[in-house]
Amino acid sequence: MILIVGGAGYIGSHTVKEVLEKGYEVIVLDNLSTGHIKSLDSRVTFVEGDLGNAEVLNHIFTSYSIEAVLHLAANSLVSESVQDPAKYYLNNVTATLTLLNKMREYKVMNLIFSSTAATYGIPETTPITEETPVAPINPYGKTKLMVEQMLSDFHNAYGLNNVILRYFNACGAHETGEIGEDHTPESHLIPIVIQHLLGQRQSISIFGTDYNTPDGTCIRDYIHVTDLAKAHVVSLESILNGKNTNAIYNLGSGRGYSVREIIETCERVTGIKASIVEVERRAGDPDELIASANKIYRELGWVVEYSLEEIIASAWQWHKNHPNGYKSIN
Structure with a gap:
């Protein structure tokens, strides 16, 4: 059985589907602070609770035979982390340490960790x-x-096998239309544009038009959430087969799109014209962030399958059919 921590979240719920499709049994631990119970597949065993709750972890590890843990539970809003860093150190670091110590205690020595491109800061x-x-x-x-x-220290000292996945910009929705992106507040560009095109926002703000890019707006690397989920599966299978014990991989498309290109593609896919407002740039936004995912392709054979148009089409379908997110589902 595979334990997926944070499995009711956006990326987590898509990862649950891919892990189930590979024939694994799945147990999800999630406190539902940002996740949605309606996003979970009916085949999942669900435990509501906090990652840092030792008693909850004791219950899971004594009640189920866990082969590996996929850790996707974290607070992830940059601006909030600046305003309330204590929350982030407590949940993202201290709670994870509790998980790692319980994994050691119960001899569960395989972990896939959801990391982020934010570790790079502003690369040169x-x-x-x-x-x-x-x-x-x-x-x-x-x-x-x-x-x-x-994780590096736990690998060296205790033999904890781990794969670290550094995400770039996750986006899109599952091809079935059953699950998608539902954040409160929403901070990601594609769903914000789509919400505007659905009439839920008055306009789209472009933060800065004087960047050193072809059209003056920031360039970012966007990757379909299902592609991300499949990267977890190939990483999981590599670690269970003993082929990967301590690795870090970037997850991106290798192609960058500017803010204007994203808006224009959303307009083209939906057939609706956006109302754009240009405002001052935000502090700390780099001109361009694009991932090289050559390493995971070379070592694990993972490839990006979805184009930007397919990403936006899937997101449009989800938001159009679920205008209030998971609250739209009876």
Whole structure:
């Protein structure tokens, strides 16, 4: 059985589906602070609780035979992490340490960890490889890097097998239309644009038009959430087969799109024109962030399957059919 911590979240719920499709039994631990019970597949065993609750972890590890843990539970809003760093150090670092110690106690020695491109901070060169220096500039990125360092130490001292996956911009929705992106508040560009095109927002703000890019707006690497989920599966199978005991991989498409290109693609896919407002740039936004995912392709054979148009089409379908997110589901 595979324990997926944070499995009721956006990326977590898509990962649950892919792990189930490979024939594994899945137990999900989630406190539902940002996750949604309606996103979970009916085949899942669900436990509601906090990652840092030792008693809950004792119950799971004594009641079920766990082969590996997929850790996708974290607070992940950059601005919030600056305003309330204590919350991020407590949940992202301290609670993870509780999990790692319980895994040691119950001899569960395989972990896939959800990390982030925020560990790189503002890199000097692009595309970003796994060898690019890490220099996070906010508490969110710092907490993720701290866990990465813990995992390295636990591997060296205790033999904990781990694969670290550094995400770039997750987006899109499942091809079945059953699950998708539902955040409160929403901070991601594609769903914000779609909400505007559905009439839920008055306009779209472009934060800065004077970046050193072809059209003056920031460039980012966008990856379909199902592609991300499949990366967890190939990482899981590699670790269970003993082929990967201590690895870090970037997860991105290797292609960057500007804010204007994202808006234009949303307009093209939906056939609706956006109302755009240009405002001042935000502090700390780099000109360009693009991932090199060559390492995971070379070592595990993982490839990106979804184009930007397919990403946006899937997101449009989800939001159009679920205008209030999971509250739209009876």
